[in-house]
Amino acid sequence: MTSIEQPSPDAAAGIRKIVYYQEEILVENGSMPPVPALRATAAAVIANPWKGTAPDTDLGPEAQRIAPHLAKALTDRLIDGLGGVEEIEAFGKAAIVGTGGEIEHAGALIHTPFFGNLVREYLDGSSIICFADDRAEAGQPLVVPMWHKTHAATRSHYQTITARIPDGPRADEIVVVAAASTGPRPHARIGDRKTDPAVTSRTLEGASA
Template identity: 70%
Template sequence: MKQTDESIGLRKLVLYRDAVLTEAGEAPARPVWRASVAAVVRNPWLGSGPATDLVPEQARIAPVLARLLTDRLIASLGGVDAIESFGKAAIVGTAGEIEHAGALIHTPYFGNLVREFLRGESIICFADTRAEAGESLIVPLWHKTQAATRSHYQTVSVRVSDGPRADEIVVVAAASTGPRPHPRIGDRRTDPAVTTETLEVVSS
């Protein structure tokens, strides 16, 4: 892996995993594991201006990150078939542009490959920001094949204690093996039609 580390400026990988065992005093129908994997990489566009073409570095770095992160998600959550929801995120250090955060995740070189590796079909929920080292970011998740399924709308909190440094970017992929504990708020495909005309409380 050393060649990969050097080629994309990878400094470290951070994996978190958790499971909610009880909620409201009762165990969920089944244990659900959530995980996130964060890669801390050197910002390849540091010091460049807003006219810089981001695509060459996207095409070089993002596919490597997509494979590194999803391989570790799959291993930590019991296999690709166990994964039901996914999300992505990036944090650029203070010396970079906010566009640099998006450049490594809002691209087919990352998103399309994450979707393929995790056998998903949905658009991948995302978050991106600029921050100092150690700041947390909330990563949204939803179902990887059924985006309208509200039971899988959830979030994971990601934090790298020493990243991103000013000249770095943290890139994150996250996933879950199931829904929130005790989900029961319905589904967008079966919701009643609701408008201001159908609700007296807001139409009067």
């Protein structure tokens, strides 16, 4: 009896390639940051499962099928690259749909619990995940925002990293990105939302009077 080879989970999810990118800032404004942080993105280029469908198409079934696999595949790479989940302090997410798709197709893969909740779980976070999404041709860079995975009000971890796939997304593809950082911005020193003074236009007028 001839066995039928089953497609890999990546192939079943329509993934063409996964790109991992990492950076470390060693010097900022002439000096080494007190906490040198690693920042990284893991991006999957996938076939758009809704290519050619009508604007009223239910996106839920395909999102539920594909997004959990993307969440696991991308966070696995971030965890491996950044030294373990306990080293990760900030996270973010993003998606770029190709020119043949709707911006909602990008959103369908990152703005549902089938992606966001799982990314949060796998990276041991509790904050809402900040995001970016866009429609663009292949090679378009996208700035992905991040903040602290458990303390979203911590300004030191407000940071960004740029994701770019030279040959994606093609018109009928979507790029889905998960991003993470092991620490704050270099030389972070602009305070914290929880310790800010009360500032309104009225208090500022009083201060300048």
